[in-house]
Each structure stands twice: as C-alpha cells, then as structure tokens.
Amino acid sequence: MSAETALERAEELAERLLPDRTPKRRMLVIVNPYATTVSDRLRNLVVYALQSRYSVEAIDTEKRDHATQITREAAREGYDVVVAFGGDGTVNEAANGLVGSETPLTALPGGSTNVWARTLGIPNDVVDATEHLLRMADEFQPFPVDLGRAGGRHFVFASGVGLDASVVERVDRHPLRKARYGSWYYAYAAVDIFTRRYLVKPPHVRVHADGRTQEGVTVIVQNSDPFTYFRKRPIRVTSGAGLTSGSLGAAVLKSATPLELPTLVPRLLSGRAKTVLRHRQVQSLGELDSLRVEAIDDRPFPVQVDGDYIGEFEEIDFSAAPAALLAVA
Numbered sequence: 001m002s003a004e005t006a007l008e009r010a011e012e013l014a015e016r017l018l019p020d021r022t023p024k025r026r027m028l029v030i031v032n033p034y035a036t037t038v039s040d041r042l043r044n045l046v047v048y049a050l051q052s053r054y055s056v057e058a059i060d061t062e063k064r065d066h067a068t069q070i071t072r073e074a075a076r077e078g079y080d081v082v083v084a085f086g087g088d089g090t091v092n093e094a095a096n097g098l099v100g101s102e103t104p105l106t107a108l109p110g111g112s113t114n115v116w117a118r119t120l121g122i123p124n125d126v127v128d129a130t131e132h133l134l135r136m137a138d139e140f141q142p143f144p145v146d147l148g149r150a151g152g153r154h155f156v157f158a159s160g161v162g163l164d165a166s167v168v169e170r171v172d173r174h175p176l177r178k179a180r181y182g183s184w185y186y187a188y189a190a191v192d193i194f195t196r197r198y199l200v201k202p203p204h205v206r207v208h209a210d211g212r213t214q215e216g217v218t219v220i221v222q223n224s225d226p227f228t229y230f231r232k233r234p235i236r237v238t239s240g241a242g243l244t245s246g247s248l249g250a251a252v253l254k255s256a257t258p259l260e261l262p263t264l265v266p267r268l269l270s271g272r273a274k275t276v277l278r279h280r281q282v283q284s285l286g287e288l289d290s291l292r293v294e295a296i297d298d299r300p301f302p303v304q305v306d307g308d309y310i311g312e313f314e315e316i317d318f319s320a321a322p323a324a325l326l327a328v329a
Contacts, residue, residue, distance in 0.1 A: 009127040024053060024055075024140075025054050025055065025080035025137070025140065026054070026055045026078070026079045026080045026081075027050060027055065027056045027057070027079065027080065027081050027082075027083060028057050028058075028059065028074045028079045028081075028082045028083070029046075029047060029050070029058040029083045029108075030071065030083065030084050030085060030086070030094055031043050031059065031061065031085045031086065031110075032085065032086025032087065032089070032090040033061070034175065035110035035111050036110065036178070036182070037109070037110050037111075037126060038086060043058065046085070046108065046126065046130050049134065050083075052134065053134050053137040054081075054137065058085075061090065061093075065093055066093070067086075067090055067093035068097040069097065070094075071096075071097030071103075071105075072098075074097075074098075075097065075101035078103070079103050080103070081105075081142075081328055082094055082098060082105050083105075083106050083107065083108055083133065084105065084106075084107045084108070085107070085108040085110050086110040087112060087113065087114060088111055088114065088115050088116060088156075088157070088306045088308070089111070089307060090110070091105070091116045091117070091156055091306065092153075092154075092156060092305060092308055093308075095154060096153065096154050098325060098326070099147065099154055099324050099325060100324060102326065103326065104325075104326035104327055104328040105325060105326065105327055105328075106136070106327065106328050107120070107129075108122075108126055108130065108133070109122065109123075109125070109126055110126065112179070112182045112183070113183070113228060113307065115158075115226070115229060115306075115307075116156045116157050116224075116306070117129070119157060119225075119226070119243065120327060120329035132329075136328065136329070140328060142326045142328045143326070143328070144323035144325070144326055144327075145244060145323070145324075145327045146224075146242075146320060146321060146322050146324065147321040147325050148221060148222075148248055148318060148320060149317075149319045149320075149321050150305050150310070150316060151303075151310075151313070154305075154321060154325075155305035156325070157223055157224045157227075157228075157306060158223060158224070158306065159220075159318065160218070160221070160303070161218060161219040161221075161302070161303050162198075162216075162218030162219060162301055162302065163190070163202070163218040163256070164218060164220060165302035165303050165304040165309060166193050166197065166302050167186060167189045167190045167193055168304040168308070168309045169302055169304070170192075170193060171185060172308075183230050183231050187230070191261070194256065194261055198217060198218075198256040199258060202217040202256055203217070203295060203299045203300070203302075204296050204297045205219060205293050205294065205295060205296060205301050206294050206296045207252055207291055208291060208292045208293075209250065209285045209290075209292075210285070210286070210291075212285070214252045215254065215296065216252035216253050216254045216283070217253055218252070218253035218256075219250065219251070219252050219253075219293055220237045220238060220250065220251050220252075220253075221238075221250045221291070221318050222241035222248065222249040223241055223248060223320070224242055224243045225238075225242055225249075225273075226271075228307075230268075230269065233269060234271050235268050235269070235271070236271055236273035236276065237249075237273060238284065239274070239284060239287075240286055240287030244323075245287070246320060246323075247287040247289060248287070248290075248291070248318060248319075248320045249285075249287060250291055250318075251276070251283065251284050251285060252282070252283045252285065253282055254281045256281075257281075260279075260281050263279065264276075264279055264281070264282070267279055288318075288320070289319065290317065290318060291318050292316070292317050292318070293318070294314065295314045295315065300312035300314050301313060301314075
C-alpha cells in the first residue's frame with residue numbers, strides 16, 4: 001500500500017469516529033519519525049483516530065535509546081498502555097523500558113518488517129492496525145510475554161551473531177535504500193556480505209549451551225516464531241521458541257562455503273524450521289534457558305537484537321526472561 005493510500009484510509013477512519021466519546025485509558029504513543037512509513041500527516045491522523053477511545057499523548061523519538069527513556073517514565077507515571085509506532089527497533093527500545101512494569105506494550109507498524117506486531121496478530125497495514133487498537137479498547141486484556149536477553153539488552157523476537165548482524169549493520173547505514181527496497185535490500189546485503197566476507201575469513205565463534213559446545217560462523221537465537229519475514233513469507237530458523245514458551249530456540253551455521261548459499265536460501269523461504277534444520281551446515285541447539293557465545297579467533301563478532309545492530313563482542317550471554325513484559329493486542 002502506498003503512503004498516499006494509507007493517508008486516505010486514515011482520513012476516512014478519523015472522519016467516521018466519534019471525537020467526543022469519553023476516553024477510557026491513558027495511552028502514550030512513541031513515534032519514530034524516521035521509520036519507513038511514518039510521516040507527520042499520518043502520525044497526526046492516527047493519533048486523532050485513537051483519541052476517540054483513549055486519552056492519547058504522542059512523543060517523537062529524537063535519538064538512539066530515547067524510546068527506552070520515555071517508556072520508563074511512562075511506567076512510573078502509570079500509563080495504561082504504550083504504543084510503539086515505528087519498526088522493530090522502536091518496539092525493542094520501548095520493551096526495554098517497560099520490562100517488569102505493569103504497563104503493557106502494543107505496536108503500530110511503521111517499519112519495513114514489523115515482526116513483533118505481526119506475531120501478536122496486529123495487521124501489518126497501519127490503518128487496519130489502528131482500527132485493531134480501537135476495537136481493543138472494548139476488550140482490554142494485557143497478557144504476559146517472554147523476552148530474550150543478550151548481554152544487557154532484552155529482545156522481543158530474535159537476536160543474531162555473525163552474518164545476520166553484519167547484514168543489519170550494513171542496512172542500517174543506508175536508511176534510504178532500506179526504506180525504498182525493504183526486504184529486497186536485506187537480501188542483496190546478505191548475498192553481498194556472504195560472498196565478500198563470510199566466504200573468505202568470517203569471524204568464528206564457539207557456543208556453549210546445555211553442557212554442549214558447537215563452533216560456527218553465525219548463531220540465531222529466537223524468543224518467538226518466526227525469526228523474521230521476507231515480505232509476506234515467514235522465515236523460520238529454530239524450533240522451540242514462542243512468546244509464552246519460557247525458553248529460547250537457537251541454531252548455528254557451522255561454516256560458509258560457496259555451495260551453502262544456493263542450498264540454504266530455498267530452505268529459509270520454505271517457512272518451515274524443520275527444513276532449515278535438516279541442512280548439513282545448520283545445527284539446532286533445541287530449547288534453551290541460556291547459552292554463551294565466545295570468539296575463538298581473536299576477532300570480535302557482530303550482534304543484532306530485533307533488527308538493531310548493537311556492536312561487536314568477544315563474548316556474550318543469552319538467556320530467557322519468561323513473562324518479563326506485558327503486552328496487549
């Protein structure tokens with residue numbers, strides 16, 4: 001859907017709502033103005049529509065981790081719900097600010113993928129999602145969901161070490177290409193980085209999990225399913241992960257050779273984790289409470305959480321955080 005069509009539909013939605021209806025709950029909308037589909041006009045229309053059922057305040061994020069600061073304050077002030085209006089990075093920051101609080105989190109899709117929102121059953125179209133949040137006011141039932149933890153950072157759906165994180169770091173350096181080409185630019189970056197860096201001398205890591213060790217070049221850790229989406233197609237990599245499973249799922253890509261990419265990509269696009277995990281270079285680590293990843297060749301490895309690149313590490317611990325966040329959808 002084009003931005004113009006979304007705006008027209010948002011205007012129609014706003015016009016048929018009752019603006020004088022008594023708001024029921026305090027809602028804070030955290031807006032990432034740099035997200036793929038977010039504009040000032042769309043932001044204002046969405047807020048206007050939500051005001052028919054909620055007492056709404058909206059704040060734009062201004063810098064990295066700003067959403068975390070805002071949501072911590074929102075929890076202290078007793079807001080009934082926080083809405084992350086942006087992509088998965090905005091959701092991640094908001095979740096980190098609400099961990100352990102009584103304030104639930106929900107989302108409006110404003111990014112290129114919106115994994116967590118779609119996992120919760122929130123429509124990927126912003127106007128449909130706004131209508132969804134309006135209907136939610138009649139049956140407002142927060143529920144606990146799990147988070148994962150990577151070092152000092154929580155994540156809502158997945159984290160990656162190695163190739164996956166390198167792709168995220170590349171894409172984040174080119175926001176205009178990300179906004180214009182979406183999943184196709186991620187795919188291009190993955191192929192380019194794989195052939196240029198991971199076929200030559202990738203950083204090697206060792207994973208310690210449940211008394212076992214496994215060496216490889218990429219590690220995927222999931223808190224929920226799927227790992228991500230390629231347009232409308234879910235990408236599943238591990239088994240055992242779920243928003244209420246109480247555990248993480250993890251898998252390791254053991255090596256990168258010229259023969260692996262052509263055989264691995266169709267399995268990833270199949271939408272079935274079992275198909276991916278049967279690949280000769282993919283090792284499932286099963287359901288885990290925790291795991292540790294460490295560098296084994298004196299080279300730090302890149303890490304991403306929820307599509308947000310967080311830097312290079314020589315070692316990092318992952319752990320499950322059951323029921324660490326309240327959500328509503």
